[in-house]
Amino acid sequence: MTTYHRVDLPGLIGDEPVGFLAAIGLQQQLMENSYLSWDPQDRHAIMHCRSYSSISDLVAHLTQRLTKIGKGEVIPYTSGFPVRRKPGAPDPLRIRSEEYRRLLERVSRRPGGVHWLKATVTDEAVDAQGFCLVNPLIAVRGRQTIGSFWYYPMLEVRQDPQRLLTEALTGWRRVEGSEGWLLDHRAIYSADAGLRGPGGSMAVPGATWLATLAVQKFGYDRRNGIDKGPPVPKGWFRVEGRDFFAWPLWSLPVNGNTLDAVWKVGWGSDGWKFSSISHGALQACIRRTHGVRAPNSVDHTVDLGIFTMCAAERLPRTPLTPICVDISLADARYGEYEPWKGWDWEAPHVGDYPGKYGWG
Secondary structure (H helix, E strand, C coil), X not given: CCCCEEEEEEEEECCCHHHHHHHHHHHHHCCCCCEEEECCCCCEEEEEECCCCCXXXXXXXXXXXXXXXXXXXXXXXXXXXCCXXXXXXXXXXXXXXXXXXXXXXXXXXXXXXXXXXHHHEEEEEECCCCCEEECCCCCCCCCCCCCHHHHHHHHHHHHCHHHHHHHHHHCCCCECCCCCCCCCCCCEECCCCCCCCCCEXXXXXXXXXXXXXXXXXXXXCCCCCCCCCCCCCCCEEEECCEEEEEEEEECCCECHHHHHHHHHHHHHCCCCEEEECHHXXXXXXXXXXXXXXCCCCCCEEEECCEEEEEEEECCCCCCCEEECEEEEEECCCCCCCEEECCCCCCCCXXXXXXXXXXXX
């Protein structure tokens, strides 16, 4: 059986929007099948890896990925996105619906860009100015371009990756003059209408950079039960005209593929139900045994051990700000599947894993 190393990441706290997104971004950047869970006590991220046994190993890997970003590139192993703005030209990602297909064809000529573009903008609806909707995780101000959201955090971390990434994963040290790109509600932001580059302070550069790399995981997919109004990307919900980003914290280590299934159950299949309660808080109702189907067994679920739900909203030109969430557990409409406790990469004994070797 493969040995996996547990690496605790005390700097990435799951109920902070930028902390959660940074953990997802980190998992996206690992070149192996890693597993993510959260500590129920203080809610810090825990990564389980084959090749990396310490935070130093993770930092070394991320540093290597940074150094391999070529000239004119911004995102690791992605050369077709974001599209660079020519001097004096408008933002190439602020487009109208009739321009979307042409931009998609342009981006598809180089590796990696198509998925990022589809996660960033959608041609299914337009904003008040007639431009394609932009993923609400991405927020720019003044005259910043959408591509700035990835470019400047990468540039800042590249100056001292060893220190800044270690601080992001172990214990945050806020940096004067560091822009949080409206992902960090504890940072300070400039309101200058003519702002072109970074305009903020007291952010955590390493965490901000990793958080920007999580956007691809939460792209536009389907309307997830929204009957009125513009579509929202994966992970976003709408209650009484109020849009917010919501995510669970779980104790069972799961890989990226399993997390895709989690979002499909909770978001795409409307398995998470939200309602408004007093003082702007939310009530979240999820199934008592909330998880995904065990491999090769339609009659069992892998219980993820979800112990809380978190949420954040972004008002116009404001950072992603946490919302209080009360959670309730309810039985599924047609009864609960029997839970199967175990990691999806383990192969338990025949009797412990219904369906592993056939039915029953």
